[in-house]
Amino acid sequence: MIAGFEHLNKAFESKIRLGIMSVLVANESADFTALKTLLQLTDGNLASHTRSLEDLGYIRCEKSFVGRKPNTRFYATEAGRAAFADHIAALESFLKNQKEV
Template identity: 65%
Template sequence: MKNDLLAQFNKAFESKARLGIMSVLVVNDSMSFNALKELLGLTDGNLATHLRALEESGYVAVQKQFIGRKPNTTYSATQPGQQAFTDHLSALEEFIRTM
């Protein structure tokens, strides 16, 4: 039974950083790179690496624009990303209940 629940865990969300990123993006329409970095206490490189992996999985969308002359990159959770994250959290909750 527990092995079945473990199989439902999504490997894309195994790291603390990715859990944090998705937690923030699921409850906000979008967040800037700098706001995510400050909120989660991650370095530029660490955050960029995790965001890229989530983007490649189709879980995060990237919007690049200029505000005045400054580049601004924002991120949002995609519908598949929101569903995958919800499913992952449900599997975690079920696993905890069976302990």
């Protein structure tokens, strides 16, 4: 393996988790419905992935009510943003090394 590859984050191996982080890093926040539509996921699937990211401390959620409907809104934490940036940097350095070979 090429140097720099060990920096790849296991949490972001899943395409869905990477997608969730991409949305939350690019935007201030996103609610459950918006994430679901963007990533084209089912409720259960999105819920399990957001929970695992939450457990890692990469995202946090705020639950509130819009009228009578419960609304869950997700934010990327500082740790999450840093981990995401590291992951991208690792991918990019991998590509750079490949070019030089």
